[in-house]
Amino acid sequence: MSAHAAINRGNRLLPWLARKILRAIGDPPIRLVLPDGTEVTASDGPPVAWLRVDDRSTLLRLVVNPDLNFGDAYAAGRIKVEGDLLEFLKAVYPAMSAASKSASSFRRAVIRPLRQMRCNTRRASRHNVHHHYDLSNDFYRLWLDDEMLYTCAYFPDPAMTLEQAQLAKMDLVCRKLWLKPGESVVEAGSGWGALALYMARHYGVTVKSFNISRRQVFYARERAKVEGLDDRVEFIDDDYRNISGRFDVFVSVGMLEHVGRRYYRQLGGVIDRCLAPDGRALMHSIGRDRPEDLSPWIKRRIFPGAYPPALSEMMDVVEPFGLSVLDVENLRLHYARTLQHWLKRFEAVVDTVRDMFDERFVRTWRLYLTGSIAAFTTGHLQLFQLLLARSGVNTVPWTRERLYRELASSLTAETWNRATY
Amino acid sequence: MSAHAAINRGNRLLPWLARKILRAIGDPPIRLVLPDGTEVTASDGPPVAWLRVDDRSTLLRLVVNPDLNFGDAYAAGRIKVEGDLLEFLKAVYPAMSAASKSASSFRRAVIRPLRQMRCNTRRASRHNVHHHYDLSNDFYRLWLDDEMLYTCAYFPDPAMTLEQAQLAKMDLVCRKLWLKPGESVVEAGSGWGALALYMARHYGVTVKSFNISRRQVFYARERAKVEGLDDRVEFIDDDYRNISGRFDVFVSVGMLEHVGRRYYRQLGGVIDRCLAPDGRALMHSIGRDRPEDLSPWIKRRIFPGAYPPALSEMMDVVEPFGLSVLDVENLRLHYARTLQHWLKRFEAVVDTVRDMFDERFVRTWRLYLTGSIAAFTTGHLQLFQLLLARSGVNTVPWTRERLYRELASSLTAETWNRATY
Numbered sequence: 001m002s003a004h005a006a007i008n009r010g011n012r013l014l015p016w017l018a019r020k021i022l023r024a025i026g027d028p029p030i031r032l033v034l035p036d037g038t039e040v041t042a043s044d045g046p047p048v049a050w051l052r053v054d055d056r057s058t059l060l061r062l063v064v065n066p067d068l069n070f071g072d073a074y075a076a077g078r079i080k081v082e083g084d085l086l087e088f089l090k091a092v093y094p095a096m097s098a099a100s101k102s103a104s105s106f107r108r109a110v111i112r113p114l115r116q117m118r119c120n121t122r123r124a125s126r127h128n129v130h131h132h133y134d135l136s137n138d139f140y141r142l143w144l145d146d147e148m149l150y151t152c153a154y155f156p157d158p159a160m161t162l163e164q165a166q167l168a169k170m171d172l173v174c175r176k177l178w179l180k181p182g183e184s185v186v187e188a189g190s191g192w193g194a195l196a197l198y199m200a201r202h203y204g205v206t207v208k209s210f211n212i213s214r215r216q217v218f219y220a221r222e223r224a225k226v227e228g229l230d231d232r233v234e235f236i237d238d239d240y241r242n243i244s245g246r247f248d249v250f251v252s253v254g255m256l257e258h259v260g261r262r263y264y265r266q267l268g269g270v271i272d273r274c275l276a277p278d279g280r281a282l283m284h285s286i287g288r289d290r291p292e293d294l295s296p297w298i299k300r301r302i303f304p305g306a307y308p309p310a311l312s313e314m315m316d317v318v319e320p321f322g323l324s325v326l327d328v329e330n331l332r333l334h335y336a337r338t339l340q341h342w343l344k345r346f347e348a349v350v351d352t353v354r355d356m357f358d359e360r361f362v363r364t365w366r367l368y369l370t371g372s373i374a375a376f377t378t379g380h381l382q383l384f385q386l387l388l389a390r391s392g393v394n395t396v397p398w399t400r401e402r403l404y405r406e407l408a409s410s411l412t413a414e415t416w417n418r419a420t421y
Numbered sequence: 422m423s424a425h426a427a428i429n430r431g432n433r434l435l436p437w438l439a440r441k442i443l444r445a446i447g448d449p450p451i452r453l454v455l456p457d458g459t460e461v462t463a464s465d466g467p468p469v470a471w472l473r474v475d476d477r478s479t480l481l482r483l484v485v486n487p488d489l490n491f492g493d494a495y496a497a498g499r500i501k502v503e504g505d506l507l508e509f510l511k512a513v514y515p516a517m518s519a520a521s522k523s524a525s526s527f528r529r530a531v532i533r534p535l536r537q538m539r540c541n542t543r544r545a546s547r548h549n550v551h552h553h554y555d556l557s558n559d560f561y562r563l564w565l566d567d568e569m570l571y572t573c574a575y576f577p578d579p580a581m582t583l584e585q586a587q588l589a590k591m592d593l594v595c596r597k598l599w600l601k602p603g604e605s606v607v608e609a610g611s612g613w614g615a616l617a618l619y620m621a622r623h624y625g626v627t628v629k630s631f632n633i634s635r636r637q638v639f640y641a642r643e644r645a646k647v648e649g650l651d652d653r654v655e656f657i658d659d660d661y662r663n664i665s666g667r668f669d670v671f672v673s674v675g676m677l678e679h680v681g682r683r684y685y686r687q688l689g690g691v692i693d694r695c696l697a698p699d700g701r702a703l704m705h706s707i708g709r710d711r712p713e714d715l716s717p718w719i720k721r722r723i724f725p726g727a728y729p730p731a732l733s734e735m736m737d738v739v740e741p742f743g744l745s746v747l748d749v750e751n752l753r754l755h756y757a758r759t760l761q762h763w764l765k766r767f768e769a770v771v772d773t774v775r776d777m778f779d780e781r782f783v784r785t786w787r788l789y790l791t792g793s794i795a796a797f798t799t800g801h802l803q804l805f806q807l808l809l810a811r812s813g814v815n816t817v818p819w820t821r822e823r824l825y826r827e828l829a830s831s832l833t834a835e836t837w838n839r840a841t842y
Contacts, residue, residue: 154820155819311732312737318732319732324751325732327750328748329748333815333817333819378813382745390800391710391800398579399577401577403821
């Protein structure tokens, strides 16, 4: 029986395919509405959402590769989610996660490593980063906070504004790193420069910040000039692997996700090479509770070459190099909250975004942001902040108490006012 | 040339052997004083100590296996350290560590795993634990704090007394675990019962505590009765692998060191099996900055079957089981301070100890305690506290602030007074 013949068998085939799809994504409590209006469900309980698939070829594509084709079909409007998209995704993630646990060891041992080959060379990394971060500074300015931070914020109080929480994040990072005036910092991954400038402005350090997103580097250099900080903060258009010199502090917020498993040892070697004997290093990265592939759709359409590592995998950056883990904090719920802010702001300017790009772009980004909220809320993704020093360095603080004792006082009126303009 | 002939070549051979020994332990800044009074040194700088070896056979044994035979020869008094034993060991540790980095991959891939086979079965574990913890309750009472805690204390202020710091440690553990009145706790490894009793007394929880040291269990049960807590704290003479039931909290302070690499997955399975859906788990363990064997002498004479894991190795307890790391704190310097207190108290009662055992025992324990101070001070050993929950559980605190905000207030006058009687 040919595929064509099968498709034409109509009424009996489509529900069978629908059940196959539901099984592949772990039988979540949703209803699939077929082109002819038939509803297919995998569980008896009330559905959290209805997934309307308007044509048979989309349904077939979902059977072949639901992970990848769901996103594309949603972006193209060939799938509609009736009900709450977030609730739908929150239902799907744990179910998919349970299904993926049964991934074969062949897949884990062979397919995954092969996929990660040649993804994150210097050349490929530049291409990958360009794909996402060079989209348009104007676009990101529409919905990020005033400081243009595109990484997990820190909400000591969940009711904080996004601007407040991003300042609190930068200050937490500076405090964990125990920055002292006059120290030198090297940053791997600048974003639009906010953290480097914050460190120089509030902690009196000098910063060399490496980034391979041209548009971000231009933007950050401009800001440094305007703020008169360009004598203390240098934004360098280059790969982290080319960092040279010695620094008191190494910091990397939201870059490890783009490094790729194969290059962790190289990154560890960079930290080892550039860190002063008494230096501190902080890595802030999306991660996993266990090694797992990134969604193929996110990897193809949003973050090419990206991989959020489990802690065991992150240790490849640390353990071969005589570095010592002082502190690990999981800020997962803070990222869910950050993303809620981003999605809300995004939806508030969605007409402008549609004018800048098109409807497919809007739907792609809606799915990516909503899916990320779902992933952090359900524990599908984590956010790890690691503080490191060289093995056996005894000039580190004895406790973390000062991180909290000083928090309220350091975010002075001036800082807070900045946060609410 | 036979070995016997070689030994008789005397003056030229001995310095050659001495240099070989120094090289094997990484050329630390010490002087080896040979039986004939010749001094051999590996470095030009001033020595931190003189190592006097009184006979040739001891020297030969050091050549064959310095890791193991140094400890035995020191304990037997066949080696004397002139100068400060701690400074000597602090000089030797980093040098040995550098030397061990060049251990062959064959050793790492084959020898180490082989050595760890069959070390930590239920039967072997009972034997191993008996060797150390069943020595004599009276002996440990001589120099431990009043609560008889034989694990790393927590010194929010380094000037605290040991009693204060042990209470602060127990309170930090309870606070990290977010204990609430009426909750159920299962403990793997009770020691003499202090933590289980503290939890019941100050946090209103019920505790089932598993331990395979008979003497400790008897002692702890007696204490529970005397304090009228035996209706809420049950000390069970059984292996952690036999834990059954469901609990809000899993806690294990100072036991993972005795579990052995091969059994981490089994331990993870126990946590997974016994933890309630919203439960929290805490593991407190000596660890490493990278995978490395324990000193053969410590393993043979002090802690049979012990292995302090690197964080990457600890993840075997966590990642296969849908558990999530919320927090890791490295308390290395707190263990160095704890051990300083123990050594000082040990030396204060050393005559009593000699009467209870003998001179070899005294020298063995002096070397073990001093060596442990050196290991934690130089970063040869770490102390990791890991806080875990199930993946995706959102009832966990957002920040760690409350750990510090409440610390001063929770250790009330009554608690502090207990600490200073």
